[in-house]
Amino acid sequence: MYKTTIGLEIHIELKTLKKLFCNCKTNFNASSNLNTCPICLGMAGTLPKFNKKEVLHLAIKLGLALSSDISNIISFDRKHYFYKDLPKGFQTTQFFNPVLRNGNLQIENKIINIKEIHIEEDAGKTKGDNIDFNRCGIPLLEIVTEPDFTSYEEVIEFLKSLREILLFLDISDAKIEEGSMRVDINISVSKDNLLGNRVEIKNVGSFKSIKNAILYEQERQIKLLEENNIILEHTRCFDENKNKTIFMRNKETIKDYKYLKEVDIKEIYIEDDFIENIRKNLPILPNEKRVFYKTKYNISDDEIDILFENILFYSIFEALCVKTKNPREVINLICGEFLKILNKENIDIKNLNITYIANLINIFLDEKITRDTYKKTFYEILKNNQNPEEYIEKNDLYLIDDENIIKDAIDIVLEENKKALDDYKNGNLKSLKFLLGATLKKLDYRANANIVNNILIDIIN
Ligand SMILES: [Zn+2]
Structure with a gap:
């Protein structure tokens, strides 16, 4: 019987206004190399300045949500490697004193332990022959789990829960397809409960690919073991078109990176007050909300998944619940007509008129209009920002009560x-x-x- 062991390394891009060690902006849509300065380009003689206010705040928020130990003193280190999108020749990261250790996240049947979470800077982006350094120095958190997973189902469940937490905390967009959440998978297969040699699969770009990469790699490694081959530690990537993992390079070891303390940044002390202040203002977390919705509102897990997948859906739902009499009707509307319309029409849901929608729901709940009118008017609100009372009145759609x-x-x-x-x-x-x-x-x-x-x-x- 073969056993699969999986650990994850997840990079998430933090939602900050400024970069990690300079004042450059972090907006995604800026033209190439606009958001750069001598510091993030790593020019000689420049001094990095840690963006403590934004970055540490977000890191600690996550640490608290994942029940991590928070270090009182943190420092930064240089991880040396050469690549054209890394002008400094090293990445500034945390090797010796990461900000968070020993966290965990409960998934359905088990607890996944999180070894550490550290702060580091992103590299630039290679676009053909050109390099765009806008991303260089954008703050990341790297979440390193223990090898506690045994299947792709557990991995995906964990990633979905983690993503929900990131969205609830508002610390990252966590879009796996757009690279603001990047997942590396360490996977080994072994017999008789021994730990096998692990293979790393880099940057798998969607939940579907994560499933397929794990399934492919399990099978590949089992086949090698069946033929009495040794599995060498190395790094692979996942080819979505061919639906298989491909050899990329031999695995670097810690020695290869020649970690050195970053002497240009002083040690940073994290005061207890700073942590307590963040703890006090932590929002309700998704698991707690899930239980509340299920027991109080009678909403199913599938419906909650829809709400939590897009944080805007969640906030629209919450806002409508305050203004209407029946949360169950609100969820029916969001998971039904709302999704149907969004699939067909290009609608900016950031600017929806919540009062209009709430008024319409209440009119329907008071049985003053038919379901047909309800749907038609809802469409008019979404598409043309129509005032529902005016629309129903004007078109003579109120039910006859005489x-x-x-x-x-x-x-x-x-x-x-x-x-x-x-x-x-x-x-x-x-x-x-x-x-x-x-x-x-x-x-x-x-x-x-x-x-x-x-x-x-x-x-x-
Ligand atoms: Zn800069």
């Missing part, structure tokens, strides 16, 4: 359908349904079917 109008319509229908009326009186229940349908049609479907039904029976009897 009993006399309903009675008049019934009288006409009964007059026009004498045979159906006789059939019903002779015990044919289907005829009642027919008469109800005809009355609703006569009222342009603007009346509540239950109310019409009751009046109809009253009149016939």
Whole structure:
């Protein structure tokens, strides 16, 4: 029986305004090499200055959410390697004193231990023959887990939970497809509970690819062991088109990097007050919210997944719950009509008018409009920012609640359908349904079917 052991190294790009050691901006859409200065280009004679205010704040937020030990003193180190997108010839990272240690995250059936989380700077980006140094010096957190995973299912569950936490804490966009969350997988297969030699798979770019890369690598390594081959430690990458992992390079060892203390940055002390202040302002975390939604609002896990996958959906839901009477109806709307419209139309959901949507939901819950009108008006709010009351009024879509109008319509229908009326009186229940349908049609479907039904029976009897 073969056993798979997996550990992860996850880089997440932090949402800061400034870079890690200089005042350059971090915006994603700037033109090439605009966001650079002598410090992040690593020119001789420049001195890095740690962006403590932004970066340390975000790192500690994550540390608290993952129950980590927070160091009281941190420092930075140089990790040496040569690559054209790293002009300094070394990356400034934390090797000896990482900011966070011994964290954990609970997934469904087990706890995944997090060995450490350290702060480091990103490198530039190679685009064909050109290099864009805008990304150089953008702050990252590297999350290093213990090798606690045994399957791709556990890996993906962990990554999804971690991503939700990052979004709730508002510390990263955590978009795996866009590179603001990058996952390296260390995987080994072994027999008889021994730990095998591990292979690293670099930068796998989607949850689907993570699953496929792990499945492919498991099979590849088992095959090698079956043929009595030794698995050498090395680094691979995942080719999405061929759906397989490919040899990239031999594994660097710690020795190769010649870690050295970064003497240009002094040790940084983290005061207890600083940590306590962050702890006090920590938002409710996704797991806690999940339990609340399930027990109080009767929302399913699948529906919660939809809410948590896009943090904007979550905030829209929360805002609507405050302003409406029935959270269950809000979730129906978001997971149903809302997603349907977003799939078809290009709508900027950052600027939705929450009051309009809430008013519409309440009008519907008060049974003043039909479901059809509800959907139509919701579309108008999303697409054209229509005021729902005005729209419904203008188009004469409110349900008819005047009993006399309903009675008049019934009288006409009964007059026009004498045979159906006789059939019903002779015990044919289907005829009642027919008469109800005809009355609703006569009222342009603007009346509540239950109310019409009751009046109809009253009149016939
Ligand atoms: Zn700079």
